[in-house]
Amino acid sequence: MLHSRTAWLRAAAPVAALALALTACGGKKGAAEPSTGSGSAGGTNSADAAPQTGAEPTRTAGGGAQRPGQSGTGQYKEESGKTTYDVVAQKVHIGTEDETKKMVQDPANAKGLIAATAYVKFTNKGPGVVKGLAKVDDGAEIYADGQRGGLLIAAPADLPGCEDPIDIDNWQVGESHVICRTYMIPEGAKALEVRWSDEGATKPLVWKFDGAGRAE
Template sequence: MRTWTRAVPAAMGALALALALTGCNDLGSGKNRGGSGSQASGSGTNADEKKTFRLGEEGPEQESDMQKSSGAKYTVTPTEVRTGTKADMDNSGLRKDKEDGPQIPVYVWSTLTHKSGPAMEVGDMDDDLVIRADSGLRTRALLVMLGAAKWPNCPEPDTEKKLSPGQSEKICTAFLIPEGQKPTAVEVTRGFHNEPLEWPVAG
C-alpha cells in the first residue's frame, strides 16, 4: 500500500510542505513511473547477477526510461549513511502530523555518474533511491513541495542539473524514518520485474 506522510509548516517564517512516500509493495514503480533500471522492460533478473554491494562500491549501469534522456546510462554509488537527530528534525522547518508519530532524518550521500547517451538530470538519476529500516519499512526520499527543509551538512541537490557522459555529481539525500528505528540498507529499485540493488549499512 501507499502511505502519504505529510509535513506542515513549523512556522510562518519558514514555510515548508513535504511529502514522504513509504510502503513496501509499490516502491518498484519509481515516482510516477511504470519501471526503471536497465531491465525494466520485464526481461527478468539474472540469478547470478550481483545485487548486494558495499557502501562506496559502484552499482551496475542503469538505463534511463525518461523520454527526454532515452538510452542514457548511469550508475549510483551510495557512499555514506548517517542517522540524524530529533534536534535536526526540530530545526528543519518541518513539523510532522501527530498521526505519523515522531520521525528522524537519515542522510545518504551518493555519487551519480553519467556513463553514456543523452544528458540526464540529477533528479532522474537518484529517483529510485530507498532507505530500508530495521523494521522492514522502506521509504523514498523526502519530497519538499513548498519552501525548503534545512538539514545540517546535507544541502539540497540541484535536481535539474544536467550531466553529460563522463560527468559525476556528489549529492546528499534526506529520508525520514520513525524515531527509534535504524537504517539497515540503501536500495535502488529497478521496476517490478527486478530485485532492488542494496548497500547494507553497518551497525
C-alpha cells in the same frame, strides 16, 4: 531554463507535513508521495564513506548486495533517453531530533521518527548527455529494519555534500554528481539499506548500513 520540477518543489514545500503523514514507514512503493524531488540533511552524525584503497571499486551489473564503496551499474529512463549510470551509496546521515523537527511543518508528525539521508553518487556512462532535469535520484530509497521509510519531499537539497538536481544541466558522459534523498525512519532502527533501481526493476542495487549510518 525553468525546469518543471522546480515549480513543483516550490509548490510542495507548504505541504511537507501532509506528505510525511501519508508516507510513514512501512508504506509500499508508489504510495501517496510523488516520486519526484530530492533532499538532504547535514550535521555532525554523518558516517564517512568507505575508506578508499586507491583502487577503483568493482562494478557489478544488475541488482543485488554491494560491498561498502562498491558501485553497481544500472539504467534509468531520463527525459533525453535511457541512460546507463554507475551508482554507489556513499553514506547515510542519521539526523538529530532537532534537525528532524526543522524539516517538517508540524513536529508532531515526526514523533518516533528521525530523518535519514542517503548520499548517492551517480556517474553518467552514456550513451549521451543527460539534458534537462535528471531524475535518476528518484530510484533511491532507504529501508529501516526491512521496511521502506517515508520519503520527505521538500527536504533541503542545498546542504554540504549534496547537489540539487535542479542545478545540474547537460550532464556529460563521465561526469559524476552526489544527490541526496531524505527519508523518515523509526528512531532506533538497527539495520539500514539504501536501495536503487530503475522503475519496474525486479532486483535493486543494495548497500547495507547499521543504525548509526556506518557501512557494513
